Amino acid sequence: MIVFITGASAGFGAAMARTFVKNGHQVVLAARRKDRLEALAAELGESALPIAMDVTDKASIEEALSMLPQSWRQIDVLINNAGLALNTKPAHEVPLADWNTMIDTNVKGLVTMTHALLPSMVERGSGLVINLGSVAGHYPYPGGNVYGATKAFVEQFTLNLRADLVGTGVRATNLAPGLCGGTEFSNVRLKGDDAAAAKVYEGTQPLTAEDIAATAYWIATLPPHVNVNLIELMPTCQGFSPFNIKRA
Template structure:
């Protein structure tokens, strides 16, 4: 019989749990009997999630992953049994704007770098020693198909997700013999608040990418995360690349003069 891991053993630290993949993952893990630390910037949403899942199952922390000192303090102050983290879901991230590089906002670029790269590495680095000391665990990073395939306007967002991909692969080498697994999740077209954030609240622009198609859902991505972390400890899924059935890789972008 193929023996999956018991989810009731899981203590899952999730960044960006106020919406999208993080929120869906919190629900999926708690439904399976796990304990979840749900973190994010929007306290009202965290409180609503905790009320839904139960304070005994879901501990909440209002924080911004860009705040390294705040993250350190929050991790150090985790109460039992939530202090025995063995799964890290470094999910917090965003895209801002879709302008060509020469027209893009440097402030937007900096925010993506600070969140998608710095915030992610702070989260992983600060929680890794505990995973190792407790005998192992699993780090899940949130990449994107944008880290594999270029598209117009995706310069810094795509570059940040390419960083995440390579960081996850390098972690695998660094963690040999430590019993810590690493998986990078690379979603494609998924209908969440992602586009609403990218277009700064413009609902018309945000809905356009999903018009006339059937995108994936946050729950689809949460299920893939849960599956990867539930496999036997001798199995490591390096990455999961997911696309909606209605999405595929397009032709090369070739510029032609008139």
Template sequence: MSYSNNVPHKPELVMITGATGGFGSAFARRFAALGSKLVLVGRRTEKLNALRDELKTEVHTVELDIRDRKAIDQAFGSLPTEFAAVETLVNNAGLALGADPAQKSDPDDWETMIDTNDKGLVFATRALLPGMIERGRGHVINIGSTAGSYPYPGGHVYCASKAFVKQFSLALRADLQGTGVRVTNVEPGMCETDFSLVRFKGDTEKAGKVYANTTPLTADDVAEAVFWAATLPPHFNVNRVEIMPTTQAFGPLAIHRSQ
């Protein structure tokens, strides 16, 4: 899929967390094609370096676990001068783990999801907000999910974590009124990446069933939504954008009937 780079606003410096995953690498390629400088944040050095070497733009890599608040503060507070004035933060790091009912789920998985999807996102945002406000411009783009609005069996903590992202984004937008800093929550539905493979801890059969006989979104589709919001004129804020594949929609509420 090819999109035009004739945009009304070019973000000069974009930071992407979870940069080596399906979404993150698609976002990086999309902004690199525009000529934006990038700060790529992730846990896997080899993948970060490979992505950096692929992209035809200036790139700084940061290896850290987004769950580590001290590491975020240290790394984001000591960026090289030419990469310090982050204009657009894409809070992409996140995951789902497991799909069992709550009563059968592993609390360690719950903790990982909350620490990554919520705590990591807010700490990364907090680390960069003062600089954005001081410069009078900036954009925080959070990657939420339709799961934050529409719960489903086995979603429990993942759905709740994405509902948190939605409400945090809206409340942050209220806090930042008048600062020149924009906030957007991008909420994708079914999208085929390594998401389900991570969720089912490498079980390819289970992951494959999620997308069987349907046409889900791709990482590039989601990247286009992020790119669109980021490249609108600075006076134009997209609060939320919810996207789904055409093959996905809403269903009736479940009702259990006794025999």
């Protein structure tokens, strides 16, 4: 199968690329950081095709898809992995720019990519869209504000895709991880404060990018009549958020 992964230059995306290639599949590596893509493609060999692309830019997506060699154009699996969280401050203290960046990437980027590839999947009568959600889309927590809202959008959008895609042979899944270490997620969220990012995982055994990659691969290799609507993962060290109560 041919798998198109956004945000493939690091974290979940890179781990998923390695997993699919290792198991004999072709992977289009799409992300903004061309140098990282090329390094990953060099590691993975001819089964990986690096393409510099920004999901927040529709013209960039269109150009990237137009550059695909003919033999790479039948995308069987789209993994909408590109996404980010910014800031952990309460809503009234977060810069509007941070909210807009999350919406542009996690929501607009995801739907633009899906809109670009979905029609050809429906026309062929097969295909799979895996959207990377989060437990933050199900359970609110202080500082989650717009990040959690974007992931709630991912869940509802995925379910609505399923409603539209009944009988087409095209599947859609929301893959929603909890606490996951070994990626750039917290470093990006905390604006490069590596010490603060490390504290997020201090004393825990979080999920790994490889855990998420294995899950995505399992979803993609199920029989074509099976659709995983939602799969939520947490490490055993994580539970559900307590109510946030301010005491005098």
